[in-house]
Amino acid sequence: MTDQLGRRERKKAATRQAISNTALAMFLERGYDAVGIREVAEAADVAVTTVFAHFPSKEALVFDRDQGLQDRLVRAVSDRDPSRSAPDALREELHAMVREFTPSAASPFWQLVASSPDLLDYEAKMWQRHAEALSVAIAADFGRSAPIPADRALAYYVLGVFRLAREAADPAAAVDEIMDLIAAAWRAAPTG
Amino acid sequence: MTDQLGRRERKKAATRQAISNTALAMFLERGYDAVGIREVAEAADVAVTTVFAHFPSKEALVFDRDQGLQDRLVRAVSDRDPSRSAPDALREELHAMVREFTPSAASPFWQLVASSPDLLDYEAKMWQRHAEALSVAIAADFGRSAPIPADRALAYYVLGVFRLAREAADPAAAVDEIMDLIAAAWRAAPTG
DNA sequence: TTGTGAAAAGCTAACGGTTAGCGTTATCGT
DNA sequence: ACGATAACGCTAACCGTTAGCTTTTCACAA
Incomplete structure (x- = not known):
């Protein structure tokens, strides 16, 4: 040690x-x-x-702990079982994340975050910082070496699920409802 | 007067x-x-x-002018010619907005905004404040009296187009590319 | 062991945005 | 004409954050 x-x-x-x-x-x-x-x-x-x-x-004093949480979505895409689609892998990971941080069983930590606009803003920016990494993973999923605007848009949408689901009455149902939209958008994205 | x-x-x-x-x-x-x-x-x-x-x-000192810009997207949905679909109306409006604020012909005002992280953050939050209004308009478009998570997601996506397009190499092409995704998501949204 | 360079920590003092407390003036409704 | 109140001013501070500079503590080699 x-x-x-x-x-x-x-x-x-x-x-x-x-x-x-x-x-x-x-x-x-x-x-x-x-x-x-x-x-x-x-x-x-x-x-x-x-x-x-x-x-x-x-704000960084508060968020010193949950580092690594941010990479979960990137890994969900990059390290997934190849038999599963990327949107499916993301859906499952988002379900797990929402389950951990749902307001009902909210840990004191997340109540603290929710209590301050400064902390909520900071948290939102933490996610945005990972949008580029996720868009690269998504681009790779389409066989692209660099992300095009559509990839960045999809990454932006996936990162938004967490926020939108948390604010919804039924977070788990919201994840599915929104992921259905994203899956449809995914199918409409340019390929290759 | x-x-x-x-x-x-x-x-x-x-x-x-x-x-x-x-x-x-x-x-x-x-x-x-x-x-x-x-x-x-x-x-x-x-x-x-x-x-x-x-x-x-x-920051509010800077943005005192362009009030009303924010409502354009809401009006594009609510006051549109009924023969057109909401995504089509939004696409056209977004094209117009991106044309006005494109970095090449950037007015000194927008150069000022782009020069300061504080101002960019403030601008982003101005848009978010209108997300709820736009989601209500979108819900109404689906015949709902109140927005469900899918409506809020779509509003969030539409508001994101401006930011994503501005950062793209070809903003006008990016608007179309991203609006294609949103149109597909729109079709996948629950109806009624 | 000792000397040396550098990282880590400290102190003081300030800057810039923002607000509280409180007084003063101007305007409005009656 | 008068009392209520909105608008404005002044002072003084709070808070997050940073710059400048000194002191302590360790690492490493002579």
Whole structure:
């Protein structure tokens, strides 16, 4: 578990963890807007500048955990069983994701995110950052080496399912309803 | 032109115009980031608090002009010649909009917007604010009194065309390419 | 072991957008 | 003419964020 990391990098990672843990705990306890960066730094016993040395923004403190979630859709396309269509693989993955983050069984974490417009905006941009990667995977699925606008559009639509489904009364049903639209659009996309 | 407005409201409107005009001129001349709110207030000869009494944010100063642009897509659906399909009407409207704001013949105003991430974000949110209105119009087109997730998805897709087309090498071709996808999705949407 | 360079962390001070609190003036309805 | 209130102003601050510069801590080689 000591990972062959030098003392230096271990301490750096520890500082980062301490800041992130402290911040998340404070946000969950008192609310995102009610806790300032200066307070977080104070509680973690570091300087404000150190906080920003590890995290590019206040919002990034919150989302330090669920890294890797973003790549699930890309992998669902790229690493799928070749016998399945890409839209089918995406549909299943989206079902799983929505099941985890559905508002009824909402974890405190997602309630926190939902409580702040800043965090919702930041989350939306996190997804958009992966739109390009997903569009490349989709282009490859069509046999293209680079994405055309139609590929980017499909990626944009798939990434939107999560948001739209979360806001729907029945998220699981919404995933199917919307994926039916996307599957139809997929069939209409230029091939080769 | 005096509009039976009282002196009070005329003065208020005049102040608002003065602030907006001054700000936009300064932004265009020196760049959005290089001009601070305090400078704008100074140049317009008002207090900083007065600026924020008229505009909710610095970004809103820039977009005070092109109000009404947002409703074009909603009107394209609601007020169209009944002989045409909604996707066809939207396609034409989107072609017109992309023609006006294409980067080649970009007006200084749109160059200003493109120069600042803050302004691009704000613009994106302006569109999203109209997603609900467009989804209602689309639901009505299907004979529904309230939008279902599929309607919201279609609205989301149509609003995305503008952004995707602007980033494409050939914006006009991209509009057609993407609208073909949307038309296919439209056909797959639940009816009634 | 010691010296050296660099990464990590710290401090101070500020900037720019935004807001709260509170007073002042002008205008409106009666 | 008068009281209510909208519009505006001033001051002072808060908050996220960054620049500039110093100090601590480690890695590595002489």
